[in-house]
Amino acid sequence: MKPAPSVLALSGGVGGAKLALGLQRVLPPGELAVLVNTGDDFTHLGLRICPDLDTVLYTLAGVVHPKQGWGRDAETFGFMDELRRQGGPDWFLLGDRDLVLHVERTRRLAAGERLTQITAALAQRFGVPTLLLPMADSEVASLLDTDAGPLEFQHYFVRLRCEPRVRSLAFAGAAQARPPEELATVLRSSALRAIVITPSNPFLSIDPLLAVPGLRAALRAARVPVVAVSPLIGGRAVKGPTAKIMGELGLAADTASIARHYAGLIDGLVVDGSDAAEAHALGLPFAVTGTLMRNDDDRERVAHTALQLADRLAARVAADHGSIAADAARA
Ligand code: FO1
Numbered sequence: 370m371k372p373a374p375s376v377l378a379l380s381g382g383v384g385g386a387k388l389a390l391g392l393q394r395v396l397p398p399g400e401l402a403v404l405v406n407t408g409d410d411f412t413h414l415g416l417r418i419c420p421d422l423d424t425v426l427y428t429l430a431g432v433v434h435p436k437q438g439w440g441r442d443a444e445t446f447g448f449m450d451e452l453r454r455q456g457g458p459d460w461f462l463l464g465d466r467d468l469v470l471h472v473e474r475t476r477r478l479a480a481g482e483r484l485t486q487i488t489a490a491l492a493q494r495f496g497v498p499t500l501l502l503p504m505a506d507s508e509v510a511s512l513l514d515t516d517a518g519p520l521e522f523q524h525y526f527v528r529l530r531c532e533p534r535v536r537s538l539a540f541a542g543a544a545q546a547r548p549p550e551e552l553a554t555v556l557r558s559s560a561l562r563a564i565v566i567t568p569s570n571p572f573l574s575i576d577p578l579l580a581v582p583g584l585r586a587a588l589r590a591a592r593v594p595v596v597a598v599s600p601l602i603g604g605r606a607v608k609g610p611t612a613k614i615m616g617e618l619g620l621a622a623d624t625a626s627i628a629r630h631y632a633g634l635i636d637g638l639v640v641d642g643s644d645a646a647e648a649h650a651l652g653l654p655f656a657v658t659g660t661l662m663r664n665d666d667d668r669e670r671v672a673h674t675a676l677q678l679a680d681r682l683a684a685r686v687a688a689d690h691g692s693i694a695a696d697a698a699r700a
Contacts, residue, residue: 372400372560374400375400375560375561375562376396376564377403377561377563378401378403379403379564379578380574381573382439383424383439385425385568386425386429387567389567391672392672395672402552403499406421406504406577407577408522408573408574409511411521411523413461414463416471417474417478423439423467424438424439426491427495429497440467441464444465445466447465460528473491474491485549502549502552503549504577513537514539515534543577543581548584564593565595566597566635568660572615588634593679593683594636594678595634596635598671601622604622606622625650625651635653636682637656637678637681642657645657656678656681
């Protein structure tokens with residue numbers, strides 16, 4: 370029998386996938402589940418493309434492009450070259466091997482399969498021992514209101530290289546979305562020990578997940594510690610527009626803003642050594658380690674730190690839930 374996951378990670382693309390790999394490496398096979406953002410998904414050239422799911426899948430399978438952090442290693446671009454020759458839209462790079470996933474996913478969706486089932490089948494083909502779950506089976510689209518007008522996520526992120534100023538974000542379809550039933554099974558399991566929010570962009574990658582009705586409450590109801598790894602290192606994002614967007618939304622790009630953003634959801638925060646002094650003032654349990662993940666040793670170290678912080682908080686979280694339940698019973 371497959372073991373039940375003991376850890377649930379919440380992830381977007383590149384940064385989140387690195388910690389997911391660290392967690393997969395330090396946990397026994399089958400003990401990790403990753404709930405992945407699908408707000409970045411879009412239909413392009415008639416194909417359903419799920420960049421964050423694919424980034425996590427390729428990373429956990431050990432076939433991700435090592436420099437980019439997304440797409441396949443040892444990739445060829447015959448399709449792209451020909452598309453360009455034919456005058457097709459070439460701003461979104463689709464490698465030949467990567468293309469197969471989009472074609473296959475689109476075919477199976479059209480045949481009526483759920484995205485959760487398709488993702489599990491692909492993960493199995495790649496030999497990935499981790500349970501990969503999309504945040505919902507129905508479509509959700511992250512939309513950005515910017516000074517260049519309203520933009521779908523990939524148009525903002527790839528076509529316009531995150532250059533427009535962001536005024537606000539919305540997640541179309543989120544109100545109608547439901548987390549997959551497979552997630553409820555993970556959250557209800559007595560094997561669950563921790564929920565880890567990876568250092569993905571809180572606004573672009575984690576907020577779409579939390580916008581799915583019932584998800585935030587379901588995470589808390591699991592009665593296990595929820596710990597986040599800060600995406601900032603000394604006020605800067607490792608990759609991507611986290612700090613830029615925080616500035617545009619009127620927030621200071623610092624650890625306090627991250628803690629405030631996740632207030633009510635997290636029990637503890639992992640911060641980089643350069644942010645340790647600031648973390649003391651948060652009034653939130655925290656752990657310190659180097660959070661830049663350049664290699665597998667780094668990924669494992671950050672994974673261990675997050676799990677140790679969660680274990681340290683387990684008794685307190687269980688007691689808090691007990692007293693909330695007692696208060697509710699008395700009321
Ligand atoms: N990112 C880019 O910067 N340029 C691309 O052309 C591009 C293509 C692409 C194709 C498939 C895929 O799974 C990911 C791809 N990405 C590309 C990455 C993607 O836009 C981002 O990683 C995420 O959506 C942000 O988390």
